[in-house]
Amino acid sequence: MSSVEPGRDPGGVTGLGVARSLLAEAGSVVVLTGAGISTDSGIPDFRGPNGVWTKNPEAEKVATLASYLADTDLRRRAWRSRLNSPAWAARPNAAHIALAALAASGKLHTLVTQNIDGLHQAAGTDPSLIVEIHGTMHQVMCMTCDHRSPMEATLDRVRAGEEDPPCRRCGGILKSATISFGQDLVAGDLRRATRAASECDLLLAIGSSLAVFPAASLVPIAHHHGAAIVIVNAEETEFDPMAHAVVRVPIGEAIPAMMS
Ligand code: NAD
Numbered sequence: 001m002s003s004v005e006p007g008r009d010p011g012g013v014t015g016l017g018v019a020r021s022l023l024a025e026a027g028s029v030v031v032l033t034g035a036g037i038s039t040d041s042g043i044p045d046f047r048g049p050n051g052v053w054t055k056n057p058e059a060e061k062v063a064t065l066a067s068y069l070a071d072t073d074l075r076r077r078a079w080r081s082r083l084n085s086p087a088w089a090a091r092p093n094a095a096h097i098a099l100a101a102l103a104a105s106g107k108l109h110t111l112v113t114q115n116i117d118g119l120h121q122a123a124g125t126d127p128s129l130i131v132e133i134h135g136t137m138h139q140v141m142c143m144t145c146d147h148r149s150p151m152e153a154t155l156d157r158v159r160a161g162e163e164d165p166p167c168r169r170c171g172g173i174l175k176s177a178t179i180s181f182g183q184d185l186v187a188g189d190l191r192r193a194t195r196a197a198s199e200c201d202l203l204l205a206i207g208s209s210l211a212v213f214p215a216a217s218l219v220p221i222a223h224h225h226g227a228a229i230v231i232v233n234a235e236e237t238e239f240d241p242m243a244h245a246v247v248r249v250p251i252g253e254a255i256p257a258m259m260s
Helices: 012-025 065-069 072-083 094-104 119-123 151-159 186-197 215-224 249-258
Strands: 031-034 108-112 129-132 135-142 149-151 174-178 203-205 227-234 246-247
Touching: 012 203, 012 215, 012 227, 012 246, 031 094, 031 186, 031 215, 065 072, 072 094, 072 151, 094 108, 094 249, 108 186, 129 186, 135 151, 149 151, 151 174, 151 186, 186 215, 203 215, 227 249
Parallel strands: 031 108, 031 203, 108 129, 203 227, 227 246
Antiparallel strands: 135 149, 135 174
């Protein structure tokens, strides 16, 4: 546990200095990432100033399980937009790469990501250290029989003219293997993330509005168990007052600088 008092750091460059010291002192780090770490890779976030929902609140409907299951037209639109997602061409940025170096140093207990883009794995972080708590866009799952298969093969079917391709095993509705609103998280993933938050001595939350639960609750869980908290995000979050450092420096600069 660090000697720095929560809420004492005003953020910005000062926050970065405190964050760097906390990271140097820490023996076991849990990282929680959100959409903000991937904006420099060309994938818009949801709630930032240029976020998908900030610009088009209708997009939230596509991410709601009941609407997706009930509405064929919405599913057709969802498959078309999956075809054109900027995430297929995205490459890891300096922050993903710096976190892969943290993993290689042996200090990373677990990386819990709310992102579905696979960029932490692409950056070289050991997949066994990663919990994709909101699933992955690189697979599809059948909402009836749970069968999973690669996204690319299903997108080929859409390109070939199937507007809403059904499961080839049971005829059920297919969806990207991501957690929609109204859909339960995978219990084992949530257990693993919660245990990690309660075991670490530093929790580093990067690029998340910390507005989506239960993922955001990892911050108070870690705090409750005595871990230091560092939040790196352009905007305020509900949990800033509990943080030992709040860093407002852009993520692509802040994370490599914290590791140096
Ligand atoms: P969010 O959109 O709610 O919040 C992102 C935060 O990051 C915002 O507060 C924004 O100001 C900040 N931010 C963006 N770019 C930044 C930068 N370069 N430097 C500093 N701060 C920056 O994201 P969330 O909390 O992850 O919740 C959104 C949900 O949407 C998640 O559950 C996630 O599964 C999903 N999502 C994933 C992706 C992805 O996989 N890349 C993209 C969009 C949404």
